[in-house]
Amino acid sequence: MKKTVLLGTVAGLAAGGALAQNSSTLEQVxxxxxxxCGVTTGxxxxxxxxxxxxxxxxxxxxxxxxxxxxxGDPNAADFVTTTGQTRFSALASGEIDxxxxxxxxxxxxxxxxxxxxxxxxxxxxxxFMVPAExxxxxxxDLDGATVCIQTGTTTELNLADFFRANxxxxxxxxxxxxxxxxxxxxxxxxxxxTTDASGLAATRATFENADEHVILPEIISKEPLxxxxxxxxxxxxxxxxxxxxxxxxxxxxxxTSANVMDLAAEAGDNPEVNRLLGTEGELPEMLGLESxxxxxxxxxxxxxxEIFERNIGESTPIGLARGLNALYTEGGLQYAPPxx
Amino acid sequence: MTTIDHAGRxxxxxxxxxxxxxxxxxxxxxxxxxxxxxxxxxVWLVDNTVTNLSRQGKDIDFGFLGTVAGYDINQTxxxxxxxxxxxxxxxxxxxxTLLVAFLGCIAAxxxxxxxxxxxxxxxxxxxxxxxxxxxxxxxxxxxxxIIVIFAVMSEGMPQPRAFRGDDPAASMLLGDSVAITNxxxxxxxxxxxxxxxxxxxxxxxxxxxxxxAGVLAARVVKKRADARQEAxxxxxxxxxxxxxxxxxxxxxxxxxxxxxLNKPELAGFNFQGGIHMRNSLIAxxxxxxxxxxxxxxxxxxxxxxxxxxxxxEAAFALGLRPGRTMSLIILPQALRVIIPPLISQYLNLxxxxxxxxxxxxxxxxxxxxxxxxxxTGRELEGMLLLGLFYLVTSxxxxxxxxxxxxxxxxxxx
Numbered sequence: 001m002k003k004t005v006l007l008g009t010v011a012g013l014a015a016g017g018a019l020a021q022n023s024s025t026l027e028q029v030x031x032x033x034x035x036x037c038g039v040t041t042g043x044x045x046x047x048x049x050x051x052x053x054x055x056x057x058x059x060x061x062x063x064x065x066x067x068x069x070x071x072g073d074p075n076a077a078d079f080v081t082t083t084g085q086t087r088f089s090a091l092a093s094g095e096i097d098x099x100x101x102x103x104x105x106x107x108x109x110x111x112x113x114x115x116x117x118x119x120x121x122x123x124x125x126x127x128f129m130v131p132a133e134x135x136x137x138x139x140x141d142l143d144g145a146t147v148c149i150q151t152g153t154t155t156e157l158n159l160a161d162f163f164r165a166n167x168x169x170x171x172x173x174x175x176x177x178x179x180x181x182x183x184x185x186x187x188x189x190x191x192x193x194t195t196d197a198s199g200l201a202a203t204r205a206t207f208e209n210a211d212e213h214v215i216l217p218e219i220i221s222k223e224p225l226x227x228x229x230x231x232x233x234x235x236x237x238x239x240x241x242x243x244x245x246x247x248x249x250x251x252x253x254x255x256t257s258a259n260v261m262d263l264a265a266e267a268g269d270n271p272e273v274n275r276l277l278g279t280e281g282e283l284p285e286m287l288g289l290e291s292x293x294x295x296x297x298x299x300x301x302x303x304x305x306e307i308f309e310r311n312i313g314e315s316t317p318i319g320l321a322r323g324l325n326a327l328y329t330e331g332g333l334q335y336a337p338p339x340x
Numbered sequence: 341m342t343t344i345d346h347a348g349r350x351x352x353x354x355x356x357x358x359x360x361x362x363x364x365x366x367x368x369x370x371x372x373x374x375x376x377x378x379x380x381x382x383v384w385l386v387d388n389t390v391t392n393l394s395r396q397g398k399d400i401d402f403g404f405l406g407t408v409a410g411y412d413i414n415q416t417x418x419x420x421x422x423x424x425x426x427x428x429x430x431x432x433x434x435x436x437t438l439l440v441a442f443l444g445c446i447a448a449x450x451x452x453x454x455x456x457x458x459x460x461x462x463x464x465x466x467x468x469x470x471x472x473x474x475x476x477x478x479x480x481x482x483x484x485x486i487i488v489i490f491a492v493m494s495e496g497m498p499q500p501r502a503f504r505g506d507d508p509a510a511s512m513l514l515g516d517s518v519a520i521t522n523x524x525x526x527x528x529x530x531x532x533x534x535x536x537x538x539x540x541x542x543x544x545x546x547x548x549x550x551x552x553a554g555v556l557a558a559r560v561v562k563k564r565a566d567a568r569q570e571a572x573x574x575x576x577x578x579x580x581x582x583x584x585x586x587x588x589x590x591x592x593x594x595x596x597x598x599x600x601l602n603k604p605e606l607a608g609f610n611f612q613g614g615i616h617m618r619n620s621l622i623a624x625x626x627x628x629x630x631x632x633x634x635x636x637x638x639x640x641x642x643x644x645x646x647x648x649x650x651x652x653e654a655a656f657a658l659g660l661r662p663g664r665t666m667s668l669i670i671l672p673q674a675l676r677v678i679i680p681p682l683i684s685q686y687l688n689l690x691x692x693x694x695x696x697x698x699x700x701x702x703x704x705x706x707x708x709x710x711x712x713x714x715x716t717g718r719e720l721e722g723m724l725l726l727g728l729f730y731l732v733t734s735x736x737x738x739x740x741x742x743x744x745x746x747x748x749x750x751x752x753x
Contacts, residue, residue, distance in 0.1 A: 018618040024737075085714050092719075113717035114398065134501075134609075144608040146523060151700070152714035157410045160422035171610065172412045174711075189522050189619065191609045302448035 025229070025236035026326055029070055037063035038082040038096035041177045045202040045312040045320075047079070047101055047200055049140065055079045059100040059253050062244065064119055065297040066098060069243045069289060072326040074300035083176050084152035088113055092228060098240055102196060102225040104154045112230040119306075121226050123324040123333050125219035126155050129199035129204060132214050134191065139218040148181045148190035150174075155203060158221040162192040178203060196223050196311065198320055205317040207212035245336035246294040249276060252301035252327055252336070257302035264295040270282050276339045283339060393720070402725075404428070404716040411711050413702045415618055426712045433707030434729060440621060440703065441690040441733075444628040448689060449682075451629055452636025457666070470637065483695055485631055490623035490699040497522040503606050517603045519611050526604035526611040526620040529667035533598025542606050543597050550589040558582035620701035624693065630690045639681045643674035676749045682742040689736045695732075704729060 017320035029035050039047035039059055064074035081103060082087040082090050091099045092113070102124070103109075105117040128147075130136045139162070149156055151174040165172050173190045177180040182203055185193040193200065197219060204210050227244065229237045250256070253273050255263060260277070265277040274280035277298075285291060301307055310327065312318045326332025359369045393399065405427040412422045417435040420428055459470035477485065496508035500521050512519045519526040535543040561578050569575045604614030647670050655665040696703040697710060705724065713722040 045349070085710055088714065088717065089719055092717075109716075109717075142609075142611070146610060151706070152711055155712065156412075160410060160412045163412075164422060170412075172414050174702065174706065175415075176697065176700070184494060187494045187522060188501075189494040288572075329603055 002232075024061055026232045026239065027275065033071070034076045034078050034275055035063065035098070036065040036072060036078045036080055036096045037066075038087055038090050038099040038101050039044055039063070039079045040101050041081045041083060041179065043102070043178050043199055043202055044206050045316065045318040046198070047100070051236060058122065058307060058312070059102060059227075061301040061307045061311065062247075063100045064096065065247060065248055065301045066100075066227075066240055066243050068296040068300035069284075069293040070239060072293075072296055073289065074296075085149045088115070091115065091228060094230070097229070097236075099228040102199065104196075104223045104224050105228075106154060109228070115228045116231050116234075116237040117226045117228050118237050119226050119244045120224040121335075122198060122224075122242055123226050124125060124196040124198050124223040126158050126221040126223055127200050127219055128216040129185075129193045129213055130191060130216065131188075132212050136214075136216065139216045140166060140168070140172060142192060144170070145191040146189070147192045147194055148170045148173045148175055148184050149194055150178065150181060151176060153195070154221070154223065159194055162220045169313045182206070196225065198225075198318075201320050202312065205319070225286060232263070235293045239289065242287065243294070243297055245306040246276060246297060246325070246339070247301075247307065248334050249339055250294075250334040251305040251334075252299045252329065255298055255303055257299055257306060260298045264292060264299075264300055379399055379753065391721070396719075399720060401718070402721055404712070404718050404721070407716070409712065410715065413707060415621065415702055426708070426716065429712060430704060430708035430725070433702060433704035436701065436707075437690075437693055437696075437703040437705070438733070440624055440628065440693050440696070440701065443625050444689050444693065446684070447625065447629040448632040448636055452685075453640050454642025455633060457644070459637060460644060473630075474637050476633045478629050478638070482627060482631045482692055485627040486623055486695055487610075487700055488618060489626050493524075493619045493623060494522045499523075500606060500610050503611075512604075517601070517614075518684050519604055519606075521611070522583060522619070523610065524616055526614050526616055527604045528604065529613070529615040530599050531602040533600060535597055541591075547590050547593050549592055551586060554586035554589055558587045561585065593619075618701070620696070620699040623699050624696050624701050627713050628689050628692060632685050633693070635688075636682060639678050639685065640674070643676075643678035644670055646677045647673045649677030661713035672748070676745075679741065679745045680746060683738055683745070684735055686741065688731060690737060691730060 017123070025032075037060075039055065039057075041311060042048045045057055047055060047059045050056045052102065058270055060077075060079065063077050063079070067077035068074040071186075080096050082096070082099070087103065088109075090096050098118075099115075102122065103117075104124075105120060108116055109115055128139050128142070130142075136142065142163075147159065147170050149159055149172055153282070156172075156174075159170075159172070173184065175184060178195070178199065181193055181195070184190055186207070193203070195203075197215065200215050204213050204215070205337055207213060218280075227240050227241055249272075250260070253270065255273060255276070264271055264277040266281060268273045269278060274284050277295040278284050278293070282291065284293040285292075290296075302310070305322075307325075309315060312320045314321060322330070322332060324333050326334065328335040342498055354602065359365050390400070406425055408423055409426045410422050411429070413420055413432050415436055416432050417439065418428075418432060455470050455473060458466050460475065461470075462465045486610065500519075500523060502508060502510040503519065503521075510521075517528045532540060534541055536546055557583075561582055565576050565578045574734040602613050604611040604616075606612075621660065651669055654667050655669045660668065690701045693703060693706040694709075697706045700706070708722055708729075709726040713719050716722075
């Protein structure tokens with residue numbers, strides 16, 4: 001009798017586990033009442049807690065936009081810190097719903113690790129930062145240098161390729177997080193710090209004497225950074241993809257956090273604005289969202305341009321130019337398919 | 341009829357109900373049922389894993405070990421480049437793990453024995469200091485010590501470029517042969533002008549072999565001297581011969597292969613030449629040594645205290661000096677108490693070396709269990725291999741030390 005009860009419990013647990021895995025990510029998020037995003041352990045401008053412990057940054061805002069679109073509340077987002085090594089396990093195991101952690105979209109991550117990248121929110125490339133007093137002007141001068149590098153990243157592989165292709169040697173110092181890398185670099189335990197150029201700019205902005213460090217001109221790789229979700233739940237992938245597209249489209253159409261509520265109050269002259277904000281047609285409903293989902297997202301964090309300028313733009317200490325990340329109408333690569 | 345038949349067979353008869361009610365069979369029944377349940381549980385766990393993996397579109401495949409690793413490793417005991425396979429990267433990591441475990445076990449034993457004996461000292465200052473050391477290291481997590489030592493080294497030591505210029509802020513020690521920097525310690529290495537078969541590795545293997553042969557020969561000499569002492573009461577002086585047997589052939593070989601010192605020199609960004617003991621290795625080694633040494637000190641103290649006071653009193657009565665009493669009377673008896681827990685300290689040290697990741701030491705946890713898993717997405721396979729490696733290593737260490745334990749433990753006849 002007791003054994004039957006035990007076996008029954010085990011079977012019940014197994015069935016429960018299986019059921020929990022079968023429900024879609026959107027349902028899980030709605031049942032839970034919050035969205036869980038994987039972010040960095042701290043990269044100013046992209047994802048870092050501010051003085052009040054509130055997460056702020058470019059990637060954080062994307063997460064809040066998704067929370068606003070799916071749950072109607074940008075503050076219903078929880079953040080789980082991940083390192084370069086733990087991020088994929090966290091996503092694959094379901095610990096997080098979406099990875100918004102300047103993660104490079106590559107072929108093998110998409111296909112071998114079985115993730116879906118829902119677009120590119122920052123076009124980046126790998127660069128090098130060195131102390132100005134070394135007098136180094138090109139990455140090709142770095143023969144024999146000690147290089148700090150975050151382990152478990154694409155930059156690790158690019159670095160090996162770059163030095164091998166140019167037939168110069170280096171000493172890698174593998175490091176777990178950006179904060180540790182920064183500390184090692186400032187202590188002079190390595191001559192060079194390499195990561196995505198945006199990350200270098202963000203890190204340098206936090207230095208006491210930012211002028212004493214230069215970012216070398218070479219960009220040695222393509223690093224399209226974007227949000228990633230698990231493979232096998234296409235609707236959830238579409239929600240993330242189209243939330244990002246909505247933010248980009250909003251900038252293109254001139255919808256800002258200031259005017260979005262007025263525009264969403266009633267249908268206006270521009271049909272694409274109407275469709276995006278849910279006053280015409282049923283686009284958000286096709287994904288199982290409320291009609292004002294994208295309007296909520298834009299109201300919460302602003303359009304793509306606003307998010308960029310507020311967190312990492314030229315008016316911030318990080319001071320990144322739009323460059324490749326300008327809208328296609330302004331010579332950049334940010335281009336969202338039409339809301340139709 | 342049948343009932344009578346059963347009764348007729350007496351003790352040789354067997355009824356199914358006996359499985360439950362007969363004390364002779366009941367324990368077998370319980371064991372069999374428990375075994376079946378255990379097997380079912382294991383089957384269910386494995387099946388669950390495989391099903392869930394296949395639902396995620398993953399299978400269990402070790403083929404990734406044969407693909408190109410693509411990443412570089414700073415400390416490599418065997419030749420390695422980023423174009424080698426993940427398998428070779430794992431091998432590099434395994435050797436790095438074994439290196440720090442080996443260095444750590446030796447150093448921890450020395451520290452532990454000294455501290456354990458010193459803690460029993462009648463000198464209040466020495467025993468007090470040792471008590472502070474033991475309690476301080478035993479009761480603070482190892483990870484903290486590793487990080488503290490690493491931070492002190494990288495923040496407190498001079499950068500290589502501080503050694504440059506006419507009036508450098510830092511200078512090398514011991515006749516410009518050792519440089520202590522915040523990237524590690526550079527010491528002179530031995531290089532061969534004419535190594536055996538062009539390979540430094542083989543040359544070292546040959547020299548090591550010569551030393552081992554010398555040690556064996558020296559033992560033979562010592563046994564003969566012992567036998568002579570037993571027989572005649574005279575002990576011939578053998579130490580010059582034994583020393584020559586151990587060191588002679590090795591030194592001769594060093595000359596044959598044209599050994600010379602290769603001093604580190606500042607060139608470009610870093611010191612070049614010599615041996616570079618990286619910060620990460622030193623921090624890990626030092627922390628593992630002090631941490632495990634504190635536990636071993638307690639084992640040693642317990643072992644010494646387990647030898648009854650009468651033994652040392654008897655030794656003193658025979659006129660033995662305190663040093664001889666310790667080495668001839670107390671330690672041999674204490675060893676049988678010290679060795680078994682010492683084995684588990686060695687195992688702990690080896691397993692604790694997987695904290696290497698915290699300071700970027702590229703052990704097997706960082707290569708196979710870190711970067712390789714991250715680049716290939718083969719978490720389960722990587723972790724299984726990693727577990728297997730630690731299991732095999734631990735069992736090997738434990739088997740070797742059990743042999744040693746067998747030779748020192750109390751012989752009961």
